Amino acid sequence: MHKKLEARNVNVFYDQTHVIKDVNLAVEQHSVTAFIGPSGCGKSTFLRLYNRMNDLIEGFRKEGEILIDGRDIYQRDLRVEDLRKKVGMVFQKPNPFPKSIYENVIYGLKIRGVNNKNLLDETVERCLRQAALWDEVKDNLRKSALALSGGQQQRLCIARAIATEPSVLLMDEPASALDPISTSKVEELIYELKSQFTIIIVTHNMQQAGRVSDKTAFFYLGELVECDSTKKIFTNPTDSRTQDYITGRFG
């Protein structure tokens, strides 16, 4: 097993508020890990540590280390733009740019100065195929991405995220704004993508965590209560708080 992501004694503060409390967590390469827990438990904040999206928030402070492939991503000599090329992110609400489908997919390459038309064309087809969207949009690549349905938009965002060939994909409740059919498509997709990417998915939907993930981490009040194989978490959790949460006693 290769430890792709590793968090060591991580604490996060927003001004005086202690939102992540001494979390240690290792994530295997090419696996899907689900973060579950009630609202405000810190799971999204923790997810956003991996691509340093919290850096944009005023008052954010972090202690401890986050390692990707053994390297501390908060080191000063590391450019955050390079990190985010390696760590793609898909957000809760589909957020395609108000540009064409084609332009959306190549955005990550465009901002890095890639102009080779053939390479861009290939990337668009490859990523849209991987995101299971190619057949639906291949004749309308120049159409505005805003004209797509919500589910299609979210798959486009996935295609956009994998276009820079990241090794890690962060998904922040990627299906919570979608209808059941679109949701199942996105879930299938997550399963497919696992062979190439290390995926972390934040979800409120317990069934979803059960369906797509290999491992599940339960967060509560900023603490990582437990992280184990999804099967074990859902059938025989060690901690009583996990038991209470998955059986619906709170949350």
Added chain:
Amino acid sequence: MRIPERLIVGVLGACAGLTILITLGILYTLASEAVVFFSEVPITDFLTDTQWTPLFTEKHFGILPLLAGTLLTSFIAIFFALPIGLTIAIYLNEYAPRSFAFSIKPILEILAAVPTVVYGYFALTVVTPFLQGFIPGLAGFNALGAGFVMGIMIIPLISSLSQDALYAVPKSLREASYGMGATRLQTAFQVLVPAASSGITVSVILAISRAVGETMIVAIAAGMQPNLTADPTVPIQTITTFIVQISMGDVPHGSLEYRTIFAAGISLFVLTFILNNISFWFKKRYRMKYE
């Protein structure tokens, strides 16, 4: 409803109605005088003649030289104000700390509150002599200096409204761009500006309307010579300054010369009316996209 409340509603309604009545009154005055004017001067001459000499013995009533002067000074103003205003908007919205942006915005808006007569003399006595140092053939009265100062005046209009448009771009788009590893500059120019383009266009159109209607700066600094030219270094006259010139009082009331100002006025009105409508249309489209 109780009586006092009815009274208040009545007063409020009357106030709203008054503005409409005034607009209609202005339109009526303009139109009725212009109709008399156009009964003496064919509208085709008015629109195609290339000379504007209503006060000379040999009279020509071609609006084109005045229109050219108006468009030239407005274009120069936008040419300076758009890049600067947009840069300020991006800086305030994307880079400046919130508290700094909040305190700098009112200061910036003072630029729009400076009396235009002050701007006019600033153009005439500071900017034009300064520009003459670089451009040897520059006349003492010219479109360039006046347009440039008009540009300074409309910078806050563009920067303020553009910043509002940038601010209204959903946070999720910003996050998407940062999440792809884009820098702030890339995010600003490749995502935010295009997404806010209709709002920015509205700001530019309103700024153009403001420049087209501007009178004092061009009256003082641009000369008063109708000139069908695109050369910014020579004296020109705009529609507004012609109206000022006639309304000084040398022209007998009720004469054809006097009525020219209504023809010029209605041309100006049509121009700004079109611009405002375009901006209204853009605004509507923009709302539909994000609300």
